[in-house]
Amino acid sequence: MKVARMCLLLLVLSTTCPLVNAFDPITGAVVFGVGTFLSRKIYNYFQESCDPSWIAFNATGLEADLSSKLFGQHIASRIILKAVTGFMNNDNPKKPLVLSLHGWTGTGKNFISKMIANNIYKEGTNSSFFNFFVSTYHFPHSNQYLNYKAQLQQWIKGNVTNCERSMFVFDEMDKMHPGLIDGIKPFLDYYDKLDGVSYRKAIFIFLSNAGSDKIAKTALDFWKAGKDREDIQLKDLESLLSLSVFNNNQSGFYRTSLIDKNLVDFFIPLLPLEYQHIFQCTMAEIIARGMKPNVHLAEMVAKDLNYFPKTERVFAATGCKTIESKLDFFL
Structure with a gap:
């Protein structure tokens, strides 16, 4: 048995095994098949791949991170946990999960996206399936948005083709050209497949300062009225927030079909911190x-x-x- 195992290992490593020469064609084919299988297993063990050994959602870990590391965001914590957990536990979602996080700098938008990635991918934000874009860096010139749009569409298609559980985070969405955002729209819609590729298990997260004034005003009004901060609910802000960013010509969401077609699952406000x-x-x-x-x-x-x-x-x-x-x- 030890000799056979050694030969199979040598075969996997593309080293000649003397026993293989004594096999008949059928046995040789079996050994080759086993060798190929083991080779793939060894490769996937060391090299990140789109399988459960590298992608496994940890709902308990996400809940712990949100409760112990994210401060002052009772609305965001509750929605993020429910939305991501429900989506990741669904083997047949109708569309990708689309979250739009809004709030002042330093309220936790980037932090949340990292928490989600760290509890989905073994490699966390270093995973090749985690894609992070900063609009002012990756798409700096508004007059080039058509080129950016084509490149971005190819990038998304290539990555989701490689792994259906891909994640895309777009920071500074308020500075992104609306036409570029609309270029993402087909990937977020209720399609089984586009050109043979299904995007229904992907996650898209938009980070933006747009609507921060509305969020801050609501929080301040509650404070002035002597109400507890935790009394602020999503219903107090969500519709106000979506309308604000949709009608704001300084927002990347201005008149975009993502909002018009209700493709954003949740507009999540992050309250200013005390x-x-x-x-x-x-x-x-x-x-x-x-x-x-x-x-x-x-x-x-x-x-x-x-x-x-x-x-x-x-x-x-x-x-x-x-x-x-x-x-x-x-x-």
Whole structure:
């Protein structure tokens, strides 16, 4: 048995095995088939591939990440967990999952997209199936949007052909040409296949600052009325948010068919962060660096940030985005 195993391994590694010469044609074909199978197994073990050993959704991990790492976003946490879990557990979705996250800088939009990727792909955001685009970097010239559109469509088609569980994240959507966004529309619609390719198991996430003023105003109104922040519900913001970005000619969603055709599954507002959330972010960063929890240090960092409106000073202008650099400064 040991000799046979050694020969099969050598065969897999394309090394001549003396026993193979003694096999009859049928046995040789069997050994070749087994060798090919094992070769593929060994390759997939070391090289990322589109199979369960590399792609396995961890709902418990996503829930833990959202509850322990994302602060002040009760609406987003609940919707993200339900939407992603339901989609990933559906073997036959009717369309791709399309999420649009809106909020000020530092409220957690990028952070959420990374959490989702880290709980789907073994390689997380380093996975070859995770695709991240920044509009001002990848599509900088508006007069070239037709070229960008063709390139982007080919990129999406090629990646989904390679793996149906591909994920595409578009940052700074408010700065993207509306025509380019409409170029994505066919991939998000209720089609079984387009040119032989099914996009129904892919995930598309749009990140944008568009609508932030509406979100902040709603949060401030609740605060002024003495209501709890957690009383703000999706129904208080979703329709307001979709109409705002659709009718805003400064938004990448301006008059786009993605909204007109209801292809975005959820418009998810991320609320501006308050002092307590900045404190939590700072403590989390301190612990992540392997340091002991330091309340005094976290308070110094949180107090050093700028807050708005000027009179009330309720919300942090940059959210948790500058925590790392602030912490480096105080250390």
